[in-house]
Amino acid sequence: MEVKAYLVGGGAREVMRAFVNQISTDKLQHFVFDIDIAVEGDAIALAEALADEYGGALIRNDRFRTAKWIKETGYSIDIAMCRREEYPIPGKLPEVIGEAEIYEDLLRRDYSFNAIAISISKDDFGVLYDPTGGVGDIFNKTLRVLKPLSFFEDPTRMIRAIRYSVRLNYKIDEETSLLLLQGIEESYIDQVSPERVRYELECILNEDFWFGILWAMHTSNLLSALHPEWNQLPTVSGSDTEVLELGIRNQEELLEQDMVPPWLVRLSWSLVSVRIEALWDVLKRLGVHKRLAESMLEAREKFDEVAARMNHAGFSPSRIYRVCQEYARKTLLFIAFNSYLEKNTEPLRSNLMKHLRELSPSRTVLPGERLISMGLPAGPLVGKVQEELWWRKIDGELPDDNAAEKAARELIERYLSRPIV
Numbered sequence: 001m002e003v004k005a006y007l008v009g010g011g012a013r014e015v016m017r018a019f020v021n022q023i024s025t026d027k028l029q030h031f032v033f034d035i036d037i038a039v040e041g042d043a044i045a046l047a048e049a050l051a052d053e054y055g056g057a058l059i060r061n062d063r064f065r066t067a068k069w070i071k072e073t074g075y076s077i078d079i080a081m082c083r084r085e086e087y088p089i090p091g092k093l094p095e096v097i098g099e100a101e102i103y104e105d106l107l108r109r110d111y112s113f114n115a116i117a118i119s120i121s122k123d124d125f126g127v128l129y130d131p132t133g134g135v136g137d138i139f140n141k142t143l144r145v146l147k148p149l150s151f152f153e154d155p156t157r158m159i160r161a162i163r164y165s166v167r168l169n170y171k172i173d174e175e176t177s178l179l180l181l182q183g184i185e186e187s188y189i190d191q192v193s194p195e196r197v198r199y200e201l202e203c204i205l206n207e208d209f210w211f212g213i214l215w216a217m218h219t220s221n222l223l224s225a226l227h228p229e230w231n232q233l234p235t236v237s238g239s240d241t242e243v244l245e246l247g248i249r250n251q252e253e254l255l256e257q258d259m260v261p262p263w264l265v266r267l268s269w270s271l272v273s274v275r276i277e278a279l280w281d282v283l284k285r286l287g288v289h290k291r292l293a294e295s296m297l298e299a300r301e302k303f304d305e306v307a308a309r310m311n312h313a314g315f316s317p318s319r320i321y322r323v324c325q326e327y328a329r330k331t332l333l334f335i336a337f338n339s340y341l342e343k344n345t346e347p348l349r350s351n352l353m354k355h356l357r358e359l360s361p362s363r364t365v366l367p368g369e370r371l372i373s374m375g376l377p378a379g380p381l382v383g384k385v386q387e388e389l390w391w392r393k394i395d396g397e398l399p400d401d402n403a404a405e406k407a408a409r410e411l412i413e414r415y416l417s418r419p420i421v
Helices: 009-020 025-030 043-054 102-107 134-140 156-168 174-185 194-205 210-219 222-226 238-250 252-257 262-270 276-285 290-310 317-324 329-341 346-359 368-373 380-394 401-416
Strands: 004-008 035-040 057-061 066-070 076-081 083-086 095-099 117-119
Touching: 004 009, 004 102, 009 025, 009 035, 009 117, 009 134, 035 043, 035 102, 043 057, 043 066, 043 076, 083 102, 102 117, 156 174, 156 194, 156 210, 156 222, 194 210, 194 262, 194 276, 210 222, 210 238, 210 262, 238 252, 238 262, 238 329, 252 262, 252 346, 262 290, 262 329, 276 290, 290 317, 290 329, 290 346, 317 346, 317 380, 329 346, 368 380, 368 401, 380 401
Parallel strands: 035 076
Antiparallel strands: 004 035, 004 117, 057 066, 066 076, 083 095
């Protein structure tokens, strides 16, 4: 299609980090997770042509002239038009005001080490474009914004400044530090929507060093700038974080089953020091989905109650089941992970995880039709008998169908000896 194309963003940055730091190229797979391509021309048309020739699906964004090309494996590549932008409203997404060449496109980016492009066009393949001295900052391990109004125009860059500096172990240069301090003191972040805050937090909480990033945000007062009530973290110990991470790794299947991504578990854990009275407002400001926010709040409200009832060893499965059935699954899930911050709560976690993994939801031991054929009247008694059969099943009292039928007859006889309500 005769358009000029460039590797940009994190991919270009990590290629140059590998070069500067003499990192073996086979290690790049551990650093490069997103491939971003900038083109001088129609990026959506290029993406459509690639999908037509090589397969896959497209997600178009006509506002920003970009497309995400998704292969059958799920791997995706972002293809964007080189463009000029302006921020008519600080803190909001920018407006595209026209096409641009690669140099102008790089100058609109956040930090110098992200304002690097490497040509992937045939005529100048591998040529480096670095109008802001980003490679020098990579060599010096320095984070530097490109213009004085950078944080004012897009305050989410303040969050990314902390994230990049911790992840890459880069120092923030003096002028950028002053601009960051000004942005925090003047509450630039108040202009950012909850949805954009949530996205930035999700990025942080998916990082390997997520707690270090949150701690840096706390010490710089950026955490409390997001919401005044988030003015501390529940621990200063990295070992507490390691224990939580071990728990998350051990429960990956459960989290996937309940559709709770690990970053939300880390967020709930990180908010344990926030006053319960203020937690709903904090979760709303952070853009957490309403239903998930309700589960996180209920986990805090019910923590002591559930711990008093379930932080004991030796309970039978049926007792665990009967208590836990009174609470929503996600509430119990957040209680279990939040409990890593409390000493001597191993029995609580063990009981809750057993319920979530093995006992809930209950399964039918004998179908209702069979119980009715045995003389039980249709109606609410069928459910009661099925529930009691399940309790006995999980306690190991019903090893086979014969034992189940015998128990069912005993229960039916017992219920029918009473007035049927």
